[in-house]
Amino acid sequence: MSVAAVSRGRTITEADVVAFSGLTGDHHPQHTDAVWAGAGPFGGIVAHGMLVLSYALGLVALDPDRIAALRRIEDVVFKRPVRIGDTIRVEAKVARPDEGRGLEGWEWRILNQNDELVIRAKVEAVVRGEDGPEAEPAADEPGQPAEAQGSVAR
Amino acid sequence: MSVAAVSRGRTITEADVVAFSGLTGDHHPQHTDAVWAGAGPFGGIVAHGMLVLSYALGLVALDPDRIAALRRIEDVVFKRPVRIGDTIRVEAKVARPDEGRGLEGWEWRILNQNDELVIRAKVEAVVRGEDGPEAEPAADEPGQPAEAQGSVAR
Numbered sequence: 001m002s003v004a005a006v007s008r009g010r011t012i013t014e015a016d017v018v019a020f021s022g023l024t025g026d027h028h029p030q031h032t033d034a035v036w037a038g039a040g041p042f043g044g045i046v047a048h049g050m051l052v053l054s055y056a057l058g059l060v061a062l063d064p065d066r067i068a069a070l071r072r073i074e075d076v077v078f079k080r081p082v083r084i085g086d087t088i089r090v091e092a093k094v095a096r097p098d099e100g101r102g103l104e105g106w107e108w109r110i111l112n113q114n115d116e117l118v119i120r121a122k123v124e125a126v127v128r129g130e131d132g133p134e135a136e137p138a139a140d141e142p143g144q145p146a147e148a149q150g151s152v153a154r
Numbered sequence: 155m156s157v158a159a160v161s162r163g164r165t166i167t168e169a170d171v172v173a174f175s176g177l178t179g180d181h182h183p184q185h186t187d188a189v190w191a192g193a194g195p196f197g198g199i200v201a202h203g204m205l206v207l208s209y210a211l212g213l214v215a216l217d218p219d220r221i222a223a224l225r226r227i228e229d230v231v232f233k234r235p236v237r238i239g240d241t242i243r244v245e246a247k248v249a250r251p252d253e254g255r256g257l258e259g260w261e262w263r264i265l266n267q268n269d270e271l272v273i274r275a276k277v278e279a280v281v282r283g284e285d286g287p288e289a290e291p292a293a294d295e296p297g298q299p300a301e302a303q304g305s306v307a308r
Contacts, residue, residue: 016177023173025164025212030223040222049224050208057204058179068194069184069232070203076227 004093004109007059011087012047020051046081052119056090056110062125071103072124080118087113098127158247158263161213165241166201174205200235206273210244210264216279225257226278234272241267252281 021032026048029036037045053076062070082088088110096105104127110119175186180202183190191199207230216224236242242264250259258281264273 010179019177020208023170023177024208026208026215027212028216028221029218036218048208048211049227050204050211054174054178054180054202054204054208057202058181061180062182064183064190067182069235071232073203073227073230075229078223078225081223 004091007056007061007090007092009087009089009113010055010059012052012055012082012084014045014084016051016055017045017047017084020048020054024048024050026050042081042083044083046083047086049076049078049119052082052088052110053121055088056108056119056121059088059090060092060108066127067104068126068128070123071126074105074122074124076119076121078119080112080116082112082118086118088118095122096124102127102129158245161210161215161244161246163241163243163267164209164213166206166209166236166238168199168238170205170209171199171201171238174202174208178202178204180204196235196237198237200237201240203230203232203273206236206242206264207275209242210262210273210275213242213244214246214262220281221258222280222282224277225280228259228276228278230273230275232273234266234270236266236272240272242272249276250278256281256283 017031021027028048030040030042031037031045031048034045037043057070091109091111093107094104095107096103098104104125106123106125108119108121108123109117110121112118171185175181182202184194184196185191185199185202188199191197211224245263245265247261248258249261250257252258258279260277260279262273262275262277263271264275266272
């Protein structure tokens with residue numbers, strides 16, 4: 001395991017939550033209705049889990065010279081809510097180096113300004129070979145072989 | 155297992171990919187550089203995997219009277235790229251019903267206009283009890299017990 005690299009921070013503002021709701025169409029009241037959310041266990045509006053995870057990818061900024069695409073998200077646990085005004089950052093480390101398979105496993109810890117873990121995630125990325133990505137197509141969907149042309153892993 | 159419910163469709167436009175890049179800060183050339191992406195295995199710009207997954211949540215539109223929050227994403231496999239102009243829809247079914255734990259497991263199949271699988275995902279949601287969500291805090295982070303106040307699972 002390599003040493004974890006730490007990203008810059010990003011403050012999650014009200015504008016972020018509004019924009020993400022509008023763009024994705026996820027208008028669950030936990031993110032859009034201050035009265036509904038205020039009466040719930042979090043006591044107010046919290047950011048979408050997918051917002052935080054998507055912003056984490058922006059913060060980590062996968063190197064295009066090495067990484068062709070995201071292949072798999074193996075596990076994501078939403079540990080704590082991210083509230084308006086919280087500042088997140090990502091600790092990322094290689095958990096499974098590429099050993100000729102063309103796939104590299106990463107562990108991410110998304111932390112808030114109090115060093116509390118808000119999301120823990122394991123992701124797998126496609127490493128570019130000299131002639132492009134070398135990974136095999138995903139073969140875990142019986143009866144649905146990935147297309148040679150279309151598979152994300154090619 | 156219940157019968158799968160099918161969402162409405164949504165066409166992924168160039169504007170979606172541009173807006174998602176700008177909002178999240180994920181400017182990987184696979185999503186933003188037509189020349190770079192055109193020389194790669196997909197032959198052009200493809201949507202962010204997180205865009206497709208986030209839009210799927212908007213299409214599924216979790217019922218706020220039943221579902222308090224997303225708790226976990228157990229597995230997501232990006233099977234095929236989503237290109238500009240593709241139309242996605244989501245087949246969702248309950249794979250693990252809530253049996254008093256306050257957690258419900260879902261399986262999603264995100265399909266394109268040709269009925270091809272583009273993303274397969276397993277998610278776990280917190281079911282609201284009469285007095286709010288009943289789930290225990292996640293306890294799988296040694297030395298980092300979830301806070302009673304702040305855990306997503308409460």
